[in-house]
Amino acid sequence: MSEKPLFEDIKRILIEQNREPAEIEEIEKAYLFAKRLHDGQYRVSEEPYIIHPVEVAKILVGLKVDSHTLEAAFLHDILEDTDTQPEEIEKLFGKDVLTLVQGVTKLGKLQFKSKEERQAENFRRLFIAMASDIRIVFLKLADRLHNMRTLNFMTAPKQQKIARETLDIFAPLANRLGIYKIKAELEDLSLRYLEPDKYFEIARLVSQTKADREATVKILIDKISQDVKKAGINAQITGRAKHYYSIYSKMKRLNIAFHDLYDITAVRVIVDTEKECYEVLGLIHSQFKPIPGRFKDYIAMPKGNMYQSLHTSVIGPKTKPLEVQIRTWEMHEVAEYGIAAHWRYKEKGSQKANNPTDMQFSWMRKLVEYDKDMTSAEDYVNSVKLDLFSDQVFAFTPNGDVFDLPVNATPVDFAYRIHSEVGNKTVGALINGRIAQLDTKLNNGDIVEILTSKTPAPRLDWLNFVVTKQASSKIKQWFKKNNREEHIDVGKNNLEHELTKAVFDEYTKNGEFDKVAKQMNYVSAEDLFAALGYGETTLNKVINKLKKPESTRGVGENFHGTSRKKSEKDIIGLEGLMYSIAKCCSPIPGEPIVGVVTRAKGVTVHRMDCPMLEHIEPERLMDIKWSGDNTNRTYNTTIRVETAEKIGLLKDIIAAVSDNGTNITYASVKSKSGKVGIIELGIELDNIDTLKKVILSIQAIPDVYSVKRIQTSYSTPNMPKRNNGKARHNKNPKKKSS
CATH class of the missing domain: 3.30.460.10 (Beta Polymerase, domain 2)
Known part of the structure; x- marks a missing residue:
């Protein structure tokens, strides 16, 4: 193959762009150097490897990037795929070109736990480098675009993986940078491999x-x-x-x-x-x-x-x-x-544009800020994808400063985007001059004024509606640093409630909590309990890592029984929050529910008609609902059956319950005057429809007078006991009863 033909098209375009002859000569020098080093190397397509850097350079010539970026385009795989040392590149092409090449070079032979962790770390390095020099992302986008154009030579699983990665990260990145030509082609090529039937049908x-x-x-x-x-x-x-x-x-x-x-x-x-x-x-x-x-x-x-x-x-x-x-x-x-284009205009002026300091690209600086807040590469990349590469809304401060946020962002997200201290001190918000709830979704063009207090006091229930990782991370950080002892108690109490005291005590005795803490990257069991208390981790994550204790084996489902099978997907509106099912009314999936924010135990889930709600301040109530994703999870409730006093009737009732696939957790039998028996059954079931079937089955038994669900009695220092179920029900828990 001749030395120069591959470069001729690029050279022609450079001349049309009125590039200086010395500039073109340096770019050609990089091409010839790369061609010599890649000689004998071939891609999966069986093309000479040099074709790839040439095509990357062609894409970048179309963007009219500077000569150093074009030199780096030819050299971008040199460090990874040849024995060339960084010092040689710096000597031949300068420090600037070396920095660009290193910015797009993947990690070497460092050890990682998984391919996913390695890839996440690659992205983290790319984003951090990009924040310091925008030309690095030009190189990476052009590199990815040519790889997508030749993806047909890869195996199907690799096509799917690369296309998904492109659609999740590189296409949104091109969109965020406004490079429509690259963004559109990346999206179309990704669709071709992820949804080929739909792609060709639309075509x-x-x-x-x-x-x-x-x-x-x-x-x-x-x-x-x-x-x-x-x-x-x-x-x-x-x-x-x-x-x-x-x-x-x-x-x-x-x-x-x-x-x-x-x-x-x-x-x-x-x-x-x-x-x-x-x-x-x-x-x-x-x-x-x-x-x-x-x-x-x-x-x-x-x-x-x-x-x-x-x-x-x-x-x-x-x-x-x-x-x-x-x-x-x-x-x-x-x-x-x-x-x-913006970068080119600024290069023509007196101010360099490599470092993105413009207001329009202030989001790039957050790539560095996120790195300080996230504990792992995976968390970092997920945060970038969610906060920076999702669809955006733009909201203004009263002074006219504009902030970009993901769709569905709230005033709390806005406050934390301004500054973490503003977020921590937030007590209210005005949207376009009107008082608004803190969970209100912002629209494009909204003018948002954050009302603050003198002392920071974020609320744990904010985690229910904030959508930016920045906000949720700062809220969790605040709770992590403050009231540690209280959080330890909350975490321990909630875990003990989930496992039962006997199981909890056995785990404590055999050191199981310390083992799980280390598995989850906490120093001690106390750190694990504190993380549960302030919402950094969830009960399900902890319970899933616990080894089932000997004392519970062969004892039915005590380890995971009743409400202990809750997952983060059970209830819409409580994602990421610590919560428990109220014992007073024992709500079941399928019936209306409401959340009550407590001081020490996160959120308690009540039935909408629970008498206890009459005594709760409206601002402590949260709108929530069952997600419908409650398969294979059970919840506790109690039913009372009035019967004739007849031998064998209890056996028939238990059989009726069991025939509906429902477990009985306890049973008590009492006598009432007039030869009437009272049977109370604690049962485990998955939803309200199952409860209705159980009640109908029992009602069909001869000599059964009545069947009804009952609530547990309750009392508090400031609350009278229920009077035979005649306490007033607050039908609208969002308003105080008069």
Whole structure:
């Protein structure tokens, strides 16, 4: 193979971009060096390995990156795949190029517990490096894009793994940086391997409907062209079909078929000035009826990745809805190339842009901040995916500072995004000048004012609704540092309640809690109990690691019985929170429930009609509901059966309970005046429907007078005992009873 042909296309583009001859010479030097070192190496596709760095460089030339980035593109696999030492790269190409190459080089032969841990650490290193020099992510995105283009040579499992990773991390990263051209191709290629049937079906439908769409769009384009020409506006007007993954996502999100989508094709109008954007918008709306609620002004309020355009949807020719985007040429370049275009503009000026200090990219600095808060690489990567690569909303402080947050973020998330101290001292919030609940979901453009107290006092129940890892991490940190002894007691009490005192004592005696603590990376059992108390870990995680004690083996399901099979998925609204099932009313899946925030035991789950709620302050109540994911889990309740005093009747009742697959935890028999027997049964069941079946089965037994569910008696220092079940019920627990 000749030395230079592979470089000729790149050289031609560099000349077209008016690059300096000395600059082109240095880039070619890097190509020749890489070609020599990769000589004899081949990819899975059986192509010479040098093809890969050449294709990566071609992608980056399209982004018009600087010469050092292009040199690093040719050299980016040198340290990993050859015997070349960093010192040689620095000597030949300089410290800057070496830093870029090292930024995209994977971890070497360090030992990790799993492939997942190694991959997570690779990502953590990439993100941290990216935060210091944005060019590193240009290299990594181009590298990933070419790998995706050649993914057909990989095995099916590897295709799935790489495509999933691309869709979860690299495509959202390209989107966050505004590099639409790379983002769209990464998404489409990922869809091709993750959902091949859907990918090819959408491709077929787009192709089949192309002629009809183009005919409709041509009419619209011709009309707009006439109007802008009359107005003396120079404009380029084109139509384009949206990329396949965008179509797939919308079909999935709205649960509609392909033929129900009306904005598969968008018309794009590019003009010279911002003023002309609004003039063209007026011309279009004067000719075609705008669809209410579909206008978005991203010029006045740009997206977080600097994207600017006017978006409107109109009823076009043949009464078909069409989307129109209007932007300037400069906006168009930023829309296509995102931060790469922004970076170039700043390079032309006096200020270097390698270090992302601009307000638009302040989120990059959080890549470093997250690293300080997260205990493991997996936690770090999950936090980045959730907080930074998910869909965003943009909210403002009263002073006009803008903060980007994930969709469904709340004022508490907003407060912690400002500063951890603001979050810890939050007591309330104003949204657009109105008092709002702290769990209110923020919308784009909301102006949020955080009300604070003088002393920090976050609430554990905030973990129920915050969506950013930053907020949940800071809340847990605060509870971890404060009231340690109280948290130890709470954790011990809740664990003892789950396991029963006898089992808990046996575990304590044989040191099992210390063993589990070390397995979960805690120093001692006390640290484990404290973590349970402030919500860092859950009862299920601890119980699943405990070795079943000898004293409980062969004793039915005592180890996991009744409510002890709860999981984090049992109740919607309590994810990640410590909670327990109220003994006073013993709620069962399928019936309305409410959460009560307690001082020392997290959240207690009550039936909505529990008499105890009458005495609870409304602000301590939480809206919760059963998730429906309660399979193979059991809950306690008690039923009372009134019968004739007859030998053998108890046996029939127990048989009726057992026939419904329900366990009996205890039974008591009493006599009542008039030869009436009272049987109380404690039973374990999975939901309210099972309870109804049990009651009907018992009622069908001859000589059974009545069957009803009963509640446990309760009393507190400030609360009178129930009077034969006649205590007033508060039907609306969200309001104080009068």
